[in-house]
Amino acid sequence: MKDFFLSQKPRIGISACLLGQKVRHDGGHKRDLFVTEILSRFVEWVPVCPEVEAGMGVPRETVRLVGNPSHPRMVADRSGKDWSREMEAYSRKRLEKLSSMNLSGYILKKNSPSCGMERVKVYGKGGAPKLKGRGLFARSLMTALPLLPVEEEGRLNDLALRENFIARVFAYHRWQNLLSGARSPRPLIKFHKNKHY
Ligand code: SF4
Structure with a gap:
């Protein structure tokens, strides 16, 4: 059987502004150099801007x-x-759509009330906001796809976290490809023997 892993790039969901798409509330973007200059060569992107796709428009009021x-x-x-x-x-x-696309990972924009993965500001009645929130879309994503490797672009500046994320993405991609093929012991043994991501 043809090695599907070698012929397909992992498909990764991403906050669209990180790819340079002008979808931010002010019509700007947050193009990320590591994502666009390096990672782009090895993966296929699925860009998503929850606020634009939910109908909030560009430009829009901040939330x-x-x-x-x-x-x-x-x-x-x-x-x-x-x-x-x-x-x-x-x-x-x-x-529902993303679940059927065989995503192997997701990169979220930090601090966003829609996309932020962790430590997003949550405002109460007066006082300083608490850094305890998760963006609404990010929360739904991580609940619906609990096995999916997810990271924020800010954390990917840390080399250890970056390496860990990439290893998880490529291991998950190989696992998905294993599950999509014939179920027999041999591919499973090959998966566990293969040290390459
Ligand atoms: S909703 Fe997400 S993708 Fe859209 S601009 Fe905000 S952080 Fe970027």
């Missing part, structure tokens, strides 16, 4: 997380519009 850090709401800064329901409904639908 923040408010309330209980475990289940915060997403609220617009000036108008006070609560986007939580729209974002959660959008995330459910989008993740």
